Amino acid sequence: MILGIIEHSEGQVSKLSLEMLHFGRGLAASTGKPLNAVIIGADAGSLVGQIADHGVDTVYTIEDARLTDYAPDAWAQAVAGMVGSHSPEAVIACGSEIGNEIMARIGARLDLPMAANALEVETGENYSMTRVRWGGSLLEEATLTASTKLLTVAQHAFEPAETGSGMPKVEAVSADINDADLVVRVVNRIVPEQDGISLTDAPIVVSGGRGVGSADGFASIVELAGMVGGAVGCSRAVTNNGWRPHSDQVGQTGARVAPNLYIACGISGASQHISGCAGSKAILVINNDKEAPILAKADYAVIGDLHEVVPAVIAEIKKRKG
Numbered sequence: 001m002i003l004g005i006i007e008h009s010e011g012q013v014s015k016l017s018l019e020m021l022h023f024g025r026g027l028a029a030s031t032g033k034p035l036n037a038v039i040i041g042a043d044a045g046s047l048v049g050q051i052a053d054h055g056v057d058t059v060y061t062i063e064d065a066r067l068t069d070y071a072p073d074a075w076a077q078a079v080a081g082m083v084g085s086h087s088p089e090a091v092i093a094c095g096s097e098i099g100n101e102i103m104a105r106i107g108a109r110l111d112l113p114m115a116a117n118a119l120e121v122e123t124g125e126n127y128s129m130t131r132v133r134w135g136g137s138l139l140e141e142a143t144l145t146a147s148t149k150l151l152t153v154a155q156h157a158f159e160p161a162e163t164g165s166g167m168p169k170v171e172a173v174s175a176d177i178n179d180a181d182l183v184v185r186v187v188n189r190i191v192p193e194q195d196g197i198s199l200t201d202a203p204i205v206v207s208g209g210r211g212v213g214s215a216d217g218f219a220s221i222v223e224l225a226g227m228v229g230g231a232v233g234c235s236r237a238v239t240n241n242g243w244r245p246h247s248d249q250v251g252q253t254g255a256r257v258a259p260n261l262y263i264a265c266g267i268s269g270a271s272q273h274i275s276g277c278a279g280s281k282a283i284l285v286i287n288n289d290k291e292a293p294i295l296a297k298a299d300y301a302v303i304g305d306l307h308e309v310v311p312a313v314i315a316e317i318k319k320r321k322g
């Protein structure tokens with residue numbers, strides 16, 4: 001089997017997990033093995049319905065009253081135990097911080113190599129794969145040689161897609177988790193204040209960079225985002241200056257977004273920023289430098305001062321909305 005690890009938090013399976021299952025279906029088809037999944041948590045069984053219709057044959061639920069929230073070593077121990085008992089051909093997880101963390105810990109426990117951020121895999125005795133490296137600025141061709149292949153799936157490379165496969169079979173599995181596996185665990189969550197839609201779910205992201213010039217300069221970016229039903233993003237230059245909170249940052253060390261439209265205002269296009277927005281369906285650049293590197297990624301561009309262009313766009317939207 002191909003075994004996918006389902007990421008979830010606060011009773012919600014992540015969208016990245018559904019992307020990962022899409023990738024997993026391809027892997028299952030090319031190996032002729034079923035795609036199964038494992039859900040770990042105090043109430044894992046209640047989440048099974050959220051992955052119905054995503055091509056999963058059997059879901060293994062590992063329930064333990066102590067696993068009320070994410071605990072990387074405990075999750076890794078649970079999956080490592082399943083590698084021993086169920087001998088999957090491959091274990092796959094999301095290429096998120098959590099997915100990569102769990103997989104690295106599984107690899108360490110089983111003394112197996114792991115490959116992070118896979119885009120394409122040619123199966124066989126060894127897996128030949130293309131994977132994303134250096135925050136998305138290069139693609140690497142690699143070969144994974146291992147008795148059980150451990151890999152994570154590049155974020156936003158696949159869409160979550162329903163197959164109509166219906167409810168998977170459910171099988172409870174026990175795990176040998178001890179107290180030492182629970183030393184690192186989430187004990188509290190502080191949700192940042194947020195007006196409106198979240199950055200990672202927004203269909204439009206209006207993002208500002210150093211070119212915005214100040215915290216006050218973001219007023220027009222915030223206004224535009226509100227008018228188009230979008231969220232505000234920013235570059236690291238902005239968070240370093242304290243103009244916006246880190247939760248708004250897009251990029252290698254911030255959020256990865258894949259909106260229908262990404263509007264980049266006063267952002268130069270460093271690879272560490274692009275890795276966070278490269279999955280956008282379209283990119284509109286507003287920049288006063290016609291040589292700015294981000295123009296190479298732009299579907300649309302306005303060369304001009306954002307302090308003139310953004311207010312003009314707002315005025316035009318207001319005019320059209322009457």
Ligand SMILES: Cc1cc2nc3c(=O)[nH]c(=O)nc-3n(C[C@H](O)[C@H](O)[C@H](O)COP(=O)(O)OP(=O)(O)OC[C@H]3O[C@@H](n4cnc5c(N)ncnc54)[C@H](O)[C@@H]3O)c2cc1C
Pocket residue numbers: 208209210211212234235236237238249250251252253254265266267268269270271272273276286287288289292304305306307
């Ligand atoms: C390990 C590491 C991780 C990193 N992670 C991230 C990350 O997650 N996210 C991230 O963003 N960066 C990240 N960085 C930083 C990254 O390398 C860049 O320094 C940063 O993205 C630059 O931000 P910027 O484009 O806003 O600023 P700049 O590079 O200074 O670009 C400003 C742009 O604004 C334009 N401009 C100026 N004034 C105006 C105006 N009035 N109107 C229109 N355009 C104007 C300029 O032409 C320029 O193109 C990381 C760096 C490292 C080393």
